[in-house]
Amino acid sequence: MNFLIIEANHDSATKAVHIARRTALRNLSNGNGNAIIELFGYNATESNVDQSWHEIFGNFRLITGMGHGSASEFTGHNDLPIFTTTKSKNVYKDAIVHLFSCNCGNSLGFSIKANGAKAFIGYTDFVGIASIDALNEHFVAEAAAIDIAIYQGQPSGVVKSRADTAYAQARANLEASPNATPSDLATLESNHAALVGPWNNGSLGSF
Numbered sequence: 001m002n003f004l005i006i007e008a009n010h011d012s013a014t015k016a017v018h019i020a021r022r023t024a025l026r027n028l029s030n031g032n033g034n035a036i037i038e039l040f041g042y043n044a045t046e047s048n049v050d051q052s053w054h055e056i057f058g059n060f061r062l063i064t065g066m067g068h069g070s071a072s073e074f075t076g077h078n079d080l081p082i083f084t085t086t087k088s089k090n091v092y093k094d095a096i097v098h099l100f101s102c103n104c105g106n107s108l109g110f111s112i113k114a115n116g117a118k119a120f121i122g123y124t125d126f127v128g129i130a131s132i133d134a135l136n137e138h139f140v141a142e143a144a145a146i147d148i149a150i151y152q153g154q155p156s157g158v159v160k161s162r163a164d165t166a167y168a169q170a171r172a173n174l175e176a177s178p179n180a181t182p183s184d185l186a187t188l189e190s191n192h193a194a195l196v197g198p199w200n201n202g203s204l205g206s207f
Contacts, residue, residue, distance in 0.1 A: 017139070037056070041077060095117050141167070142170060144166070159199075
């Protein structure tokens with residue numbers, strides 16, 4: 001069960017999310033025949049992603065990425081493209097691709113699935129973060145729950161159930177926080193509403 005983690009951290013937004021995601025995913029580790037390749041910061045580039053596929057034996061179970069995005073591309077370090085609708089990639093083969101990035105659940109997600117991925121999980125709208133860094137743990141909780149469940153080998157129905165549970169808890173935490181604003185709650189709700197995957201669109205694959 002090989003994993004590829006890609007995270008840009010070159011600007012204030014990606015840096016804040018990177019820190020929160022590293023905390024949320026801290027319990028993922030190599031072992032039991034699993035390989036976890038982490039491409040952070042200046043290592044989050046297209047060439048390193050392509051090379052990672054050649055460095056392991058067997059395909060990736062999960063490719064999880066955080067960076068900026070649009071309907072047609074996902075970018076890494078310094079907003080340089082990593083995945084686009086115009087390129088197929090060996091790294092997609094049999095992988096579940098999960099991108100915590102704006103708008104990638106549109107044409108890019110379908111392109112990734114059509115080019116060999118087992119499934120795609122992403123967002124059909126803009127993905128917002130908290131008004132202050134201290135609240136970002138709640139904004140990455142749902143995405144982290146997805147990655148952890150996939151790491152554990154869970155099927156898509158269980159992955160979605162855990163994502164929903166994590167979202168509900170994150171929302172409750174924000175409601176209880178004296179530092180959260182109504183805008184924070186609205187942004188978290190918008191992120192959740194924009195999440196797409198095999199559970200609500202069969203064209204995005206299955207697992």
